[in-house]
Amino acid sequence: MPSTIVVGVDGSPASRAAVDWAARRALRFGSEIRLVHSVPEIWAPPFGPTSTDADGPAARALDAARARVAALLPAAAVHTSIRRGDPAVVLGDLSQDAGMVVVGADKPADARGEGFGAVGLQIVTHSACTVAIIPSAATHGSGVVVGVDGSPEADRALRAAAGEAEASGQALTIVHAAADPGYGRPRTAHDESGVPTTAERGERVLDAAAALVGARHPRVEVHRVLDMARSPAEALAVAAEGAALVVVGSRGRESVKHVRPGAIGPVVLARIACPMLVTTGAAGAM
Known part of the structure; x- marks a missing residue:
């Protein structure tokens, strides 16, 4: 069975570039794509049921991402999901059963390459498989x-x-x-x-x-x-x-x-x- 490509989706320009890149790669290798939008737990209330306020924007971002790959891949090869938790942890967990994790280049560094808080680096250190980091341009x-x-x-x-x-x-x-x-x-x-x-x-x-x-x-x-x-x-x-x-x-x-x-x-x-x-x-x- 072809390896799954997991793509982090947040609706940003870099995320859209990552979706496009992953779709072209999936077409080339016959892979399936899993589009994932993670909702940080910090958005949930400290007590009571988990809030779904963020699910609407997340679902719309996933729908838009699915539409971007629809012209290249059959519907059966594209899956979407909303997950709770930090993006790096969520994608790291999903990397266990994936062939590749694809994310957008979320944060530019300075001329020396400094600024260790970027999500891309956090995902690299959590992932069990190859990570592709895609620039927005x-x-x-x-x-x-x-x-x-x-x-x-x-x-x-x-x-x-x-x-x-x-x-x-x-x-x-x-x-x-x-x-x-x-x-x-x-x-x-x-x-x-x-x-x-x-x-x-x-x-x-x-x-x-x-x-x-x-x-x-x-x-x-x-x-x-x-x-x-x-x-x-x-x-x-x-x-x-x-x-x-x-x-x-x-x-x-x-x-x-x-x-x-x-x-x-x-x-x-x-x-x-x-x-x-x-x-x-x-x-x-x-």
């Missing part, structure tokens, strides 16, 4: 960009990105940032003889990544970027200019304990204008 770029650092999380992202590139017939750009994200300068190598320099270590990471892609996807055109001056988030943002898709890896639920400058948080919140896939390595990830 339509993009018409080309190429897939992925960040690598030799970690298992980055390798999973690399495999996903290579698959996306092959399926779409686009080139793949592999990016490795060799700068210290805390200080914005290249990490220096030791002076001992035989110890690789920072650039050499970066080239080795890129060599391994390119070899992995070549072995599994020999038809994919691969470009390499070794960025010696920027943090991972900044390097990806620069490489993603004009791209169709960016892919990054995350520890998923474990990343709640590891959000720090240079990790997944700044990448999710960076000014990246194209759709982004954040892989978690879950078995159900698409």
Whole structure:
């Protein structure tokens, strides 16, 4: 059975872009779509039955979202639901049985990619499957960009990105940032003889990544970027200019304990204008 794509809906421009993107992907892969509007519990009274005041707007937002996908998908492939709770928690729960969660890019970050309160980041840290974060403005770029650092999380992202590139017939750009994200300068190598320099270590990471892609996807055109001056988030943002898709890896639920400058948080919140896939390595990830 095709994996379900869960889409967070709130009626915003970014949400509409997410619905459109998910509909096109569902058509491509033969997936079903579940449109979900979450109503925070804070809207409910402290005592007595749960209020339904928010259900009317939620239902209208879901109806509008369903209408957006009606031209692409048969009615039987689209499901809607209103759920109670925080959006990140609700979508995280639903991710257990989904192939992908799709949300709009809800909050722009500053030039440094700061501002850890964004819902998109919270959903990434709660999700058990790949999360797609879609900007509200339509993009018409080309190429897939992925960040690598030799970690298992980055390798999973690399495999996903290579698959996306092959399926779409686009080139793949592999990016490795060799700068210290805390200080914005290249990490220096030791002076001992035989110890690789920072650039050499970066080239080795890129060599391994390119070899992995070549072995599994020999038809994919691969470009390499070794960025010696920027943090991972900044390097990806620069490489993603004009791209169709960016892919990054995350520890998923474990990343709640590891959000720090240079990790997944700044990448999710960076000014990246194209759709982004954040892989978690879950078995159900698409």
